[in-house]
Amino acid sequence: MNIGDAAKATSLSPKTIRYYESINLVVGDRLTNGYRNYADAHIHKLRFVQRARGLGFSIDDCRALLSLYEDQNRASAEVKNIAKKHLQEIEAKISELQGLRETLSHLVAHCAGDHRPDCPIMDGLSGVLHDTSEDESRLH
Amino acid sequence: MNIGDAAKATSLSPKTIRYYESINLVVGDRLTNGYRNYADAHIHKLRFVQRARGLGFSIDDCRALLSLYEDQNRASAEVKNIAKKHLQEIEAKISELQGLRETLSHLVAHCAGDHRPDCPIMDGLSGVLHDTSEDESRLH
DNA sequence: CTTGACCTTCCAGTAACTGGAAGCCACATA
DNA sequence: TATGTGGCTTCCAGTTACTGGAAGGTCAAG
Structure with a gap:
């Protein structure tokens, strides 16, 4: 072949x-x-x-x-160990991405998305923390 | 500085x-x-x-x-577009990883993890589909 | 005047491929 | 037999976002 x-x-x-x-x-x-x-x-x-x-x-x-x-x-235990370790990495990655999604979706939701320059997303990235202390914890 | x-x-x-x-x-x-x-x-x-x-x-x-x-x-719309696109990528990645987690956690759960060579994880990777048709859809 | 901490540039390596160039090989057709 | 087409070969470079390390210049303190 x-x-x-x-x-x-x-x-x-x-x-x-x-x-x-x-x-x-x-x-x-x-x-x-x-x-x-x-x-x-x-x-x-x-x-x-x-x-x-x-x-x-x-x-x-x-x-x-x-x-x-x-x-x-x-020993199937060896296989299982590799798979378990990988599974944990995947779960860690999922958690991390869920955190990012949280922050990002909040920022996006609060942005008017029009012709004006005012932008909560930019404020967040600039370190201008606008609302709650949750936002701060999200960005640090 | x-x-x-x-x-x-x-x-x-x-x-x-x-x-x-x-x-x-x-x-x-x-x-x-x-x-x-x-x-x-x-x-x-x-x-x-x-x-x-x-x-x-x-x-x-x-x-x-x-x-x-x-x-x-x-225009804040420009910022929002970039953020929205990124958010979508994050969500796609989360979905993908959740799929992997599903498959992998099933395989891991069914593996005895002892000294014997029999291993559902190996079977899955070898293409030996064991249980339900769900498993097949997960591995293709 | 030397030491140590800082700074500089440049080269290489990471993960897992992918694209592309230059050139050989195999087979079918005219 | 020439030739066209497609598949095969190797090798080099590029991708992402840095990080490590070597060789050497600079600065402040003692």
């Missing part, structure tokens, strides 16, 4: 597959003409990585997960 | 302030000895950028916001 077909089979781009090879994540075979060649086992690994990346796992996590994937004697 | 004091006054690092200068975002003065020098107006701009970055605005957004900040005749 050439790289183009492997790309179609894995929903990855040829570029990405070459990149994964360059970082030694998934390395396929080579034909005598220099073309990369992918067997089923490679395709499975690439798809595995594609799904893991789709779940937001870092390349380093993918590397660890791949080696567990190949390990017949793995 | 030297860059170190400016850094303290703005909660930015000297490196970051130099970086902002290198991309022409906020450029201070220079003393004859080559040292950067920051007046109040510069400090205000830097703090403005610091707050905007803290709210997740991109550097490009900061550039646009700064020029509106300096524009006496700005």
Whole structure:
């Protein structure tokens, strides 16, 4: 299987597959003409990585997960630890973004959005804290 | 005001302030000895950028916001548009992460996490869809 | 006059690709 | 057989927003 077909089979781009090879994540075979060649086992690994990346796992996590994937004697606890850590990171990110959304949606809601220069959003960014002490806590 | 004091006054690092200068975002003065020098107006701009970055605005957004900040005749609608667009991006990101959290927390919850190799997380990443059709939709 | 803290510039690295150029390879058609 | 088209190769650069570090200049204090 050439790289183009492997790309179609894995929903990855040829570029990405070459990149994964360059970082030694998934390395396929080579034909005598220099073309990369992918067997089923490679395709499975690439798809595995594609799904893991789709779940937001870092390349380093993918590397660890791949080696567990190949390990017949793995303990599921190891997999679970990686996943739990990633889950916590996701939850932290969600919290952070929810905080930003809070602040931003308040600012946006209070801005007239017309032709005049007066703007609570600008005031907020300038450090002119207008209303409540909540706003201050949001911006510091 | 030297860059170190400016850094303290703005909660930015000297490196970051130099970086902002290198991309022409906020450029201070220079003393004859080559040292950067920051007046109040510069400090205000830097703090403005610091707050905007803290709210997740991109550097490009900061550039646009700064020029509106300096524009006496700005329309608040322009500010609001930038903020609204950013707010939408944040909300999209939150949704995406919530989806990942859903999938991942299900997988983690069903993994025994012991010494045995059997692992629903691995199954999910391998494309072995175990339970409901919900899981399938989550992984595709 | 030296020490230490500051400042300067410049280069490289981060994460995970993506775009593009230059050139080889394979196959079908005229 | 020439040629066109598409796919393959490598390599370099760019993306975002900094951060680390090296090599060296400057300044105030003792």
